[in-house]
Amino acid sequence: MGRTAPTYRQALEERMKRWDEFARLLTTPEEREAFELVRTGARRYAAQATYVGSPDLLESILLSVLTDLAARIRSAPGEPRARP
Amino acid sequence: MAPFPDGWLLDVTESDDGRSVVLWVKSRRTGRVRRTAVEYRPPFRVTGPRTELAPLARYLGDRPEVETVTLGSGRPSLFDRRPRPMLTVTPARLPARRALARAVDAFGGYTAFTLYDVDLGAPQLYHLTHGLYPFAPVVGAGAALVATEPPETIDYATPPLRVARLEVRIAGERRGRIPPPDGRIGAVRLGDVTLEGPDEADLLRALVGELAASDPDVLLTQGGDSFDLPWLYRRAAACGIAPGEFALGRERAGFRPTRPARTFESYGRVLHRDATFPLPGRFHIDRENSFLYDDAEIAGLVDAARLSRLSLQTVVRQSPGTCFTAMEMAHALALGAHVPWKKNRPEGFRRGDRLVAADRGGVIFLPPVGVHDRVDEFDFASLYPHIMVRKNLSAETLECRCCPRTPIRAPGLGYRSCVRRVGLIPRTLAPLLARRLAYKAALRQPGISPEEASRLTRRVRMLKWILVTAFGYQGYRNARFGRIECHEAINAYARDLLASLIPVAERSGYAVLHGIVDSLWVRPADPLRPPDPEAFARAVTERFDLPLGYEGRYRWIVFLPAVTHGLGVPNRYYGLYEDGEFKLRGIGGRRHDTTGLVRRFESEVLSLFRRARDAAGVHALLPRALARADLIAARVAAGDWPVDELLVRHRVGQDPDAFVTFTDSVAALRQLAEAGARRGAGESVRFVLLDRESRSFRHRVRVAELLTGEERYDREAYLDLLARDTETLLAPLGVERTALLERWGVGPAPPRGPYRSPETAAQSTLDGAPRPGPRAPA
Known part of the structure; x- marks a missing residue:
């Protein structure tokens, strides 16, 4: 197909391959699990990041990960409930 | 009131005298089909600088394959604002058109000239220049043939087509097996008649006689392009029957295909099309070589042929995109423009960040994995075509010079749309949208007969395919009237629409669960006070001037996760509507x-x-x-x-010799090759797994064509x-x-070692060894 630029999802997966190296030096299961959460967070808001269409991939990834974390914090026990 | 037709124009074909087309008209009174040849040699046009056109005219005037050359002026392109010098070239013989066009292109060093109307077939041009179309009700005869109603007529009477199934059986072989290369034809079924006999030549002559007697308009086969027709011709030649004696069409034709088999790539998949054999005056529909037949059937295909002016024979074998392009061509010619031969509008250079901003698809959410209930689904009907029509998106109306202050601008991208003239794409699409709505409305009429309902449903499906491709063709590099910026603009409007829809849905009392491009899944924010879905759909339709339909309420719907990362997959779900119907995706x-x-x-x-x-x-x-x-x-x-329920089907993605790893498909391909049936890229193999661990192509799988029913399958593989x-x-x-x-007591699969085949020696002799001959239908 005639796409010139990779989609955000493709660019994200490509960038996250680099993160594998980062993960290799994590030493505890807790850290590895937390790292997987970050990965999931990066993927969760792909639709929204695509919509922004920012040329800055990292900006989109950060927004996605931070939104995911903030949503988790808000829905954690003891915190005000996030909207569904 | 239209005059009562004498009959129907079934088809126009090129005559083999090279100077005329043949009109095939089915008489309303007798049901017989008459053949009339009409002289017709359509010209093509050339534009370029006047200083270059004059020497070209002199050069062409001396060539024997040119009938006439005239220098005049015209506005062949939709982008032309004032007339340009234009050469009209009429070739002496129809088959010489293309070669002549290439000569002209070469004469101008491939840059000086732009050519028009080169690759439209003579039949297609004949239709367009004479106000005719396939299946038109007609009066008169020959060159004076006149259609009694326009092709756009929605409520038309279909000509009564005689359809006969054709099936060839090899003596002593079951159908679906690999036939021996010299397999004799033992029986032929045509409609309700089965012809049999020990003498093959007599049998083949009897078939020609039966065809003449029952005179079907359509031959329907299952694998006819790959097996039945080539086999018939091949055996006819082997029996020494001349092409003149053995015509399966309504006039004699050669035994060679008009279009060779080909392999191509579409949307990341490698596909295969079998060769096409000519049957002048008669249609051959091969269900296995037709992407559209199963959805559209003859009713839908006839509708598409009428609108595209392409022969049913072509429509059935081509993609809906070909039909859409032909419809665009029809509208372009009606506007007095011509059809460019090679698209000469490369994508402009632009800044990387602009490209990233523009080159995006629709909004596709990741749905929340799990089981959800009380979910309402809404879909926009034909969203992209509607956007193209509403926003006047067409190559020549986008960023036009006449409307710098237009209010129609693509969100985020700013591409302007013309407000002074309607573009070619909207012109082509608007009637199709209206037609589809009219058919759908007719379907809702009480007391509609089942036959009529089935006919209309087929037409609706055919139109849906054409409308779907209309969008994709904007971004396709070879699409004649496409332009990538249109593609981007459509997506931009669609993204903006879905984003605007979220707050509207929330204000109406919904929470958004999932959305894909033109569909929305929502759930009442307060389960005790669910909003009225029909009212919501009406409000949105009115507000955005785009038709939102209520698909229905799910009792429950399950959104499925990706195996790799566990988040939802946009189009993998299953759910049960309240009316008891399932929706299954992926x-x-x-x-x-x-x-x-x-x-x-x-x-x-x-x-x-x-x-x-x-x-x-x-x-x-x-x-x-x-x-x-x-x-x-x-x-x-x-x-x-039972092993026949364990058949795995694989489409071969590359040339069989190009495989590096030994997969199940490779084993199947080798097994087939050994049995004398070679398959290429884009074709399918079907097999049962016998032993996934095996390194031998004979023991790893068993292909469907060689299945006996007694095989012992690989239990662990199927449990997996x-x-x-x-x-x-x-x-x-x-x-x-x-x-x-x-x-279930199955351990994890042991890791595989490097591939070492025990038959390495045998494989090297197999390379390219088997004859490429006709194959058994899969």
Whole structure:
């Protein structure tokens, strides 16, 4: 197909391959699990990041990960409930 | 009131005298088809600088393959604002058109000239220049043939077509097996008649006689392009019957295909089209070589042929995109423009960040994995075509010079649309949209006969395909009237629409669950006060001037996760509407490569889940679903599952010699090659797994064509397939493949070593060895 630029999802997966190296030096299961959460967070808001269409991939990834974390914090026990 | 027609124009074909076209008209009174040849040699046009056109005219004037050359002026392109010098070239013979055009292009060094109307077929041009179309009701004869109504007529009478099935049987062979290269034809079925006989030549002559007597308009086959027709011609030649004596069409034609087989890539898949054999005056529909037939059937194809002015024979074998392009051509010619031969509008250079901003698709959410209930689904009907029409998106109306202050601008990109003239794409699409709505409205009429309903449904489906491709063709590099910026603009409008829809839905009392491009899944924010979905659809339709339809309410819907990362997959879900109908997307039963085993398991689980009234009901049924899986697994493990339900289908993605690793498909391909049936890229293989660990192509799989029914299949491989599918369906309920396999007593598969085939010697002799001949239908 005639796409010139990779989609955000493709660019994200490509960038996250680099993160594998980062993960290799994590030493505890807790850290590895937390790292997987970050990965999931990066993927969760792909639709929204695509919509922004920012040329800055990292900006989109950060927004996605931070939104995911903030949503988790808000829905954690003891915190005000996030909207569904 | 239109005059009463004498008959119907079935088809226009090129005559082999090279100077005329043949009109095939079916008489309304007798039902017979008459052949009339009419002299017709359409010209093509050339534009370029006047200083270059004059020498070209002199050069062409001396050439024998040119009938006439005239220098005049015209506005051949939709982009032309004032007339330009234009050369009109009429070739002496129809088959010389293309060669002549290439000569002109070469004369101008491939840059000086732009050529028009080169690759439209003479039949297509004849239709367009004479106000005719396939299946037109007509009066008069020959060159004076006149259609009694325009092609756009919605409520038309279809000509009564005689359809006959054709099936060839090789003596002593079962159909579907690989026939021996010199296999004699033992029987031919034509319609209700089966011709048999010990003498093959007599049998073939009897077939010609039967064709003349029953005179069908359409021959319907299952694999006719790859097997029945080539085999008939091949045996006719072997029996020494001359082409003049053995015509399957309504006039004699050669035994060679008009279009060779080809392999091509589309949307990331490698596809294969069989060769096409000519049957002048008669149509051959091969269900296996037609992408559209199963959806559209003859009613839909006739509709598309009328609108595109392409022969039914062409429509049935081509993609809906070809039909759409032909419709664009028809509208372009009607506007007085001509059809450019080679698209000469490369994408402009632009800054990288602009490209990233522009080159995006529609909004596709990741749905929340799990079982949800009380979900309402809404879809925009033909969203992209509607956007193209509403926003006047067409190559020549985008960023036009006449409307710098237009209010129609693509959100985020700013591409301007013309407000002074309607573009070619909207002109082509608007009547199609209206037509589809008219058919749908007619379908809702009370008291509609089942035949009429079926006819209209087929037409609606055909139109849907054409409308879907209309969008894709904007971004296709070879599309004649496409332009990438249109493609981007459409997406930009669609993204903006979905984003605007979210707050509207929330204000109406909905929470958005999932959205894909033109569909929205929502749930009442307050379950005790659900909004009125029909009212919501009406309000949105009015507000955005785009038709939003209410698809229905789900009792429950399951959004499935990706195996790799566990987040939702946009188009993998299954759910039960309140009216008791399922909607299934991306699960096994919807895929072509699914085995009967998996299909069976899925239908059992779904019929079980049909009882669930809500999400809790689905959860409550999980133990029973697992019990079904256990039962099936026990039968598979016992080895007595029927092997024909274990056939795996694979489309071969590359040339068989190009495979590096030894996969199941490679084993199947080698087995077929050894039996004398070579398959190429884009074709399918079907096989049963016998021993996945085996390094021998003979023992690893058994292809469908060689199946005896007594094979011992690879139990672990099929238990693994079953476990995968169970996980696909039930993962949101907490089911995991590894746990299932453990439960069924299957250990993890041992790692595979490097490939060393025991038949390495045999393989090297197989390379390219088998003759490329006709194949048995898959």
